[in-house]
Amino acid sequence: MAHVLVTGSAGFIGGYLVQQLLADGHDVVGLDDYSKYGPVTRSYDRHPRYRLVEGDASDVTVVEELLRDRDHLIAGAALIGGISYFHTYPYDLLAANERIIASTCDAAIRAHRSGRLRKVTYISSSMVFESTDHWPSREGDQLAVPPPRSSYGFQKLATEYFARAAWDQYGLPYTIVRPFNCVGVGEIRALAQATCSSGTIKLAMSHVVSDLVQKIVKGQHPLRILGDGRQVRHYTYGGDLARGIVLAMEHESATNEDFNLSTAESTTVLDLAERIWSRLRPGVPFEVVNDPAFEHDVQKRIPDVSKARDLLGFTAGVSLDEMLDEVVPWVVGAVEAGRL
Incomplete structure (x- = not known):
């Protein structure tokens, strides 16, 4: 059993992720400030191995305190939404998400030095491949193609640079995961969101x-x-993505690696x-x-999924029709x- 801190635990992917971690026997602390949707209820809220802390992931003190007894950190907190969302709030997404990732890394570096924190698993985005001109997008392409033009894609690429820089300078182990086009239940109207x-x-x-x-x-x-x-998109079920994120967190071969997590279906x-x-x-x-x-x-947003399959044993198993029947x-x- 690992002791895991999940930031952004009340979010769209976060709900699936906490559920998967608990199903796999882990002890989970969730951190969320409810800034997007307001308070939400989950089926696992009273689970004996789950505790939710209402707080801001951009507060270094809060994150560092929660990491004192954690083996793993899954850094998922971010402002995120559909395409209209990140075109409407380009500055807010860039500024808020930079503050969150910088504070998260600061806290994780300190916790790794002084405590039991073993690794950070960063949730990035397929948008790091926004400017590519060849497909499928393979891990490593994000460093070779032009940088993303959108502020959201650019900031997600910056998150990956934070991960590698924290390893290069401070020896903080990392794994980067890139979900592709999550489909699932739980998304509602954001509190401050324009229509x-x-x-x-x-x-x-x-x-x-x-x-x-x-x-x-x-x-x-x-x-x-x-x-x-x-x-062209690769619509991937939230439960499959959560399973892939947990595999990447747990797997020894995932240390200091990055993975596209996606269905293979275009x-x-x-x-x-x-x-x-x-x-x-x-x-x-x-x-x-x-x-x-x-x-x-x-x-086109088309991933190469072979690395996650070969190193982690991950394949997305839920078909698009099965997703739509539920969602x-x-x-x-x-x-x-x-x-x-």
Whole structure:
């Protein structure tokens, strides 16, 4: 059993991650300031091996204190959202996330020197490959292709530099994981979040599955999609990503390595939209209108998944249809209840 601190534990991926850690027998402390969604409840809140601390991951003192009896730190705290979110708040994302990662590393360096902390597992993003011109993206490509143009992608690349610099100067072991296009339940409207428009529909700035479901449930027809719909993504179930993150945390071969965590299945946005449409509007012709794409709407986000498979034994097992069978009804309920 490892003793793990998870920052950003109340977030979208964080919920899946804590659940996986507890299922695997670990003792978990979660840190979250509830700044995005406000207080949330989880099925494991009263689990005997789980404790939630409400606090700010950019506070070095708070993080360092929580690390005193921890073997591992999973650094997941960050401002994050769908594509509309990081186009609306480019400065806030950059500034807040830099403060969080700098403070997290400061605390982890001290805890590693004086305590039992063995390693930090950093949650990065597929957006570090934003500017690539060849696919699939392999670990190491982020250092060879031009840097990301979006402030979000640039900051996630900076997170990886923090990880390596803390090792180079202070000997703090690390693992970097890059989730690709998480799909799951639990995403709701952020507290301070502005809405965005799609035609006459007002949306929460959520990820693509939630956005599409919101528009269909609210009666949009034809369905409006960003760009031409040929954007390629690898939609990966939150539970699979959590399993991969925990494997990367535990595995001896993962020390000072980086991993793409993703399904191997490519899907276009147009195909995703049609699959969701068929679940919600069966028998109604599927028609789309193409809206202008966001500036940083990457055309292809395709990972090489062989390193995680070969070194960690990780493969994502949940198909897109299985994800949608679970997630679409959940999002419909969230829309009807006013949570999205």
